[in-house]
Structure formats: structure tokens, C-alpha cells
Amino acid sequence: MKRIFLALFLLSWTLGAASQNVALGEKTPDLKVKSWLDDRMPVPGRTFLLVFFHSTSRPAVESLAHLQELGRKFGDRVNVVVVVRESPEAVGGIVRPYAEGNLTVAFDDSGRSFAAYDVQYLPFGVLVSAKGRALWMGNPRQLTEAILDSNL
Template identity: 25%
Template sequence: MKKLLLFLSAFFAITSSFSQENEEFDWDKPMLGKKAPALQVKEWLTEKPDTTGKFIILDFWSTGCGPCVKFTPHMNEFAKIFKKEAVFIAIALQSKASLEKGVKQIEKIKKERNEKYTPIEFYQATDPKCELFGRYGGESIPMVIIIDPEGIVRWQGNPHGENGEGALTEKVIKEIIAKYKKK
């Protein structure tokens, strides 16, 4: 019991001093400003993109995530607007079989509601064990990561924003590209 109390005391002393010293660290965006992990996925559903010298925009999602599906038209539009500067990759946190089944379910629901289904129109891969997602410190989806051409994470978060602030917009992407593009 004494060892446990000693360990907990030391742990809290170290973590509290760390968080006080590093006020800029954002627990919701643990990779911001850091080198991005290698782009290792379980399976490519499209051809593997050439990301050399480009911004990489990762969209972690799942067919069971309503907010993820809802943001797809925006990501498709961004992919078209920024196709010269950035490579967009949707990474499903499920297996290919589960993804295919989920897409059919979404199509069915959209048809029943007389709504338009919007498929992903950019590169796609799977990460069913959430290994890459975990390396980014992901806790919930949707989660988008923007990586500059040097491999540094420049944006991380929910593309819808939190509490009406911090959403991923065309303006945000444009500003990141302008600030961090190779010259």
C-alpha cells in the first residue's frame, strides 16, 4: 500500500509539474506541432497516393459515425479545391468488409429518407485496429489531421469544431497551406 501511495504521489507531482511547465500543450490535440507518425494503414481501398512534397489531410472516420458521414461532402469539396497542394485520405476505422456493409446501410437509410448519399471521392484506406489513429492520440471521430510537407502536424481535431468554434473550413486549410508550404 505504501508503494502504491508513493507511486501515485510521484506520478501526480511529475504530471502536474509537466502540465504547468508546458502550457501550450493541448490534450485534445496531442500531435499538434510534432512529427507525424509513418502513414501505415491495414489496406488501401484506392491506389496508394504519392504524398511527396504535399500536405497530407487524414480524415479518420467510420460508417457508424453520423458526424463523419455528414462531413464527407465538405471533405470532397476541400479535396477538389486543394488538389494541387494536398493529398486527402479517408481512413476508416473498420475492416473493408465492415466498411462495405456500413456503406450499403448508409445508402439504404439515405434512400428511405429521400436524402442524397455522398460517397468519398478521394483516397481511402482502412485502420481497423486503430493503430494509426492511436499514434495520433485519437479518442473520438471524426478526427482530421493536417500534415505539412515537412511531416509536421499543423491541425488536429474534430472538423465540425467544438462548441461552435475551431471547425475545419476552406479558410483554415488555405491559411495552413500559405503558412507552411515549401518555398
């Protein structure tokens, strides 16, 4: 019985790893979005932190203040891009107070970017180099200034 359980566990773990669309050090999928909140796009040529977000996810909403703070401290080197699958009307009131400086909001109405990055939980963040390589990924609430600084 233990062997069967172990075999099933290993099989499910390897299938999950095989479906992962983003790997550290590898090229990331292109960000494909329909529009930007207030038509504010990130500064090209910089490292950026993509954060996949939904307004009904309490952890995602709670992460906005942390993202805003990271944006303020690293604004000259990092773009913070919050990616949502909701309409501007549905989410604008929640994210607009945080969308300042280099924190921008992208609307992925079709979910293409969510699918390309294989988002499994929210919030989910990926730090992407200016050359398009994944430097870090995980829950953005766990992204510290030290981790961010060491990847720049």
C-alpha cells in the same frame, strides 16, 4: 471541497495533455494501414488531411461531403485520407461515393494509426505538412477553406 475539485480537475487535465500523441508543429506518427480502397493511394510529397472515421459515427458520415469539397478545391495541394478501422465490406458502400480525385480511404484494421494519433472522438482530423509536421487538428467539419489555405 473546491480546492480538492480544482486539484482533481488540474490533475486530469494534465494527464490528458501528457497522453496526447500529436502536437502542433511537431512530427506526426507514421500512418500504418493495411490497405487502400480500390488500391488508390495518396500522391506522395503533398500536405495531407488525415480524417479518422467510423461508419456508425453520424458526424463522421456527415463530414464526408465537406471533405470531398475540400478535396476538389485543394486537390492540387492536399491529399484527403479517410482512415477507418472497419473492413472494406462494412464501410465501402458509405465512403466509395466520396472517394474521388484526391480523397482516398485507408484501412487501419489493427487500429495502430488510431492509437498512434490517440484518437478520442470521431471524426478527428490532422492536417500534416509534406515534411510530416502537424499543422492543424480538430473536428474536420470545422476546417474551413480559409484555415486550410493559411496552412498551405
